[in-house]
Amino acid sequence: MSIDVNLQHDLKSLRISAEFNIAEPGITALFGPSGSGKTTLVNMIAGLMRPDQGHIQINDHVLFDGARGINVPVRQRRVGCVFQDNRLFPHMTVRDNLFYGARRNPHKLPEDEQQAVLEMLGIATLLDRRPNLLSGGEKQRVTLGRALLANPDMLLLDEPLSALDHARKQEILPYLEWLRDHRSIPILYVTHAIDEVARLADDMVVIDQGKTLATGSVFDMLGRTDLPPLAGRFDAGTVLRARIVSRDPKAEVSFLECGGQRLVVPYLGRPKNPVIRLHIRARDVMIARTPPHDISANNIIPVTITKISDEPGDAIDVTMCFGQDADAALLADTSGRPKIHARITKWSGSRLKLHLHQKVFAVIKSVTVNGQLRDQ
Incomplete structure (x- = not known):
């Protein structure tokens, strides 16, 4: 059709x-x-x-x-x-x-x-x-x-x-x-x-x-x-496919697998088919040069920077692919690796000395991840 x-x-x-x-x-x-x-x-x-x-x-x-x-x-x-x-x-x-x-x-x-x-x-x-x-x-x-x-x-x-x-x-x-x-x-x-x-x-x-x-x-x-319409009045972000691997009803969280990484999100119930679609806003993603410890954020994902968009204004948009192996940046567009986007201030980007192919960590609070069950 x-x-x-x-x-x-x-x-x-x-x-x-x-x-x-x-x-x-x-x-x-x-x-x-x-x-x-x-x-x-x-x-x-x-x-x-x-x-x-x-x-x-x-x-x-x-x-x-x-x-x-x-x-x-x-x-x-x-x-x-x-x-x-x-x-x-x-x-x-x-x-x-x-x-x-x-x-x-x-x-x-x-x-x-x-x-x-x-x-x-x-x-x-x-x-x-x-x-x-x-x-x-x-x-x-x-x-x-x-x-x-x-x-x-x-x-x-x-x-x-x-x-x-x-x-x-x-x-x-x-x-x-x-x-x-x-x-x-x-x-x-x-x-x-x-x-x-x-x-x-x-x-x-x-x-x-x-x-x-x-x-x-x-x-x-x-x-x-x-x-x-996306980058100005609305937020850019990431939509990811993931799979529920386990749940903890008492703790009210679900554990997902996406691109070989574990993600923790608010409890999603017990669907017939554990396929999930995640929406993560770019403004809800932080970037760290080293893995942070003793923080409330549950999702600390090793990633590689594949693009830095320096748009007019006080912010930059950083695209990262999952993984930190040597070929991650080169294979990002062809290997099917999940990508995630972050919007941070230009000052933060300068302070962290961010650059292409840099290995960093994407930090995401569980409560900011909008997960919706998808039967497919």
Whole structure:
């Protein structure tokens, strides 16, 4: 399943000129600050707004082509949409809301798959209620179910969690993770929340002032310091894959293995599959020339400096790969070694006399590591 988007559109205060391709199923985060044009792009892909120029194509199905005069109507696009305001019909029951689009779709899901969607989202017991009797999290689950039951070729999720408080967000996130890992459907996830990107996304499209700045794997993109929406208003950081090797419920910690190193993080429970995705902000990583002793930080990782980015301002960004053997710096880009990023003051970098290929230690407090279970 491939999605090809190349669009130009003039708004009163912004010119949209965005181009990206989604080659595989999974979640692609469309990330950028408020006002960067993300929702406008979603509206054009969904067919709610006509672009001035460009094209939108899902596999061999052309949804829009300005040069050829093609503009497929909304109902024929097979694009499921979930917005931050759930847009449920207040006069209908949950059941009628859920199947509103499916009834008009000739490509219906089989009944067993329909039931699987209801059970997966935990909404089978809500069918006879009206939307005004649902919590915010329940409303978003119903909205997501409505989109899935229409059997779309693609899902557009436009800031689906932004109207929810922290508890309701935590309620919805596991369902989005399940979609990413179990449904073979491309999902474009619009957000300006970097923690949601780190937890959910496989790939990332960075947009600012209407223009596509960069695209790529989330594991690479979150470490880049040359992108204004990431390095300026938001934090660069690291997303790592790790595996749970043991747990200590009494001490409320879990022990992980990543790149041959042990990491200690807050307790993660007992998942069926012990694969973990870690998000570590660059500003939460300290650098030491020698391994520190008698400190509260549990994670002291031997690393080798592979890049030092001296950007304008009072900070530098240091990229390090796991390991301190003689070839670590040379093999960093080809050996699959995990990398970690640190943001420190220029004064600290000068005081430590940091330089390329230097063997140092990355120091990380356990409580700063955001670990999310991933079933894969």
